[in-house]
Amino acid sequence: MERPRTLWEAGREPAFQVVALGMAVALSAVVVDVWLFDDVGLLFDLCFVALCVTLALRVRPRDFFAVGVLPPLLMVVVFTMLGSTHPATIARPEDGAVQAVVSGLSGHSVALVVGYLLCLTCLFVRQRAVLAGPGADPGEPRSDAPVYRTD
Numbered sequence: 001m002e003r004p005r006t007l008w009e010a011g012r013e014p015a016f017q018v019v020a021l022g023m024a025v026a027l028s029a030v031v032v033d034v035w036l037f038d039d040v041g042l043l044f045d046l047c048f049v050a051l052c053v054t055l056a057l058r059v060r061p062r063d064f065f066a067v068g069v070l071p072p073l074l075m076v077v078v079f080t081m082l083g084s085t086h087p088a089t090i091a092r093p094e095d096g097a098v099q100a101v102v103s104g105l106s107g108h109s110v111a112l113v114v115g116y117l118l119c120l121t122c123l124f125v126r127q128r129a130v131l132a133g134p135g136a137d138p139g140e141p142r143s144d145a146p147v148y149r150t151d
Contacts, residue, residue, distance in 0.1 A: 012058075018066070021055065045108055045110070048108070048111050079101045083099075
């Protein structure tokens with residue numbers, strides 16, 4: 001009898017779909033935040049942190065690297081788009097595109113760090129669960145793992 005997958009084993013999406021989902025959700029959060037509050041603020045930060053965790057849980061194990069580097073790149077791409085089109089949403093209205101991106105990244109650095117740490121933590125726990133194999137306790141070594149003697 002096959003046991004159901006745990007939360008750590010459930011992700012099966014390929015990297016390109018997870019990256020596309022991340023971009024779509026991040027841009028949607030920006031649109032809603034700007035529409036409601038005229039700038040990018042706390043709503044985007046909360047959505048970004050939740051998005052980082054969700055992406056780490058949805059990706060398939062062989063694509064962990066893509067999601068492991070995604071959160072900073074995702075925020076830089078979103079803020080570059082905003083800085084070149086509407087810099088007042090992430091910085092002062094008179095700032096240029098580059099200064100707007102730098103201001104946006106510094107203003108949302110807490111969300112970036114928290115989201116990135118949670119993403120990497122989820123990927124680490126998932127990697128441990130995958131290495132342990134199906135039905136095994138992630139804290140216990142696999143039964144087919146090599147045993148090294150230290151005599």
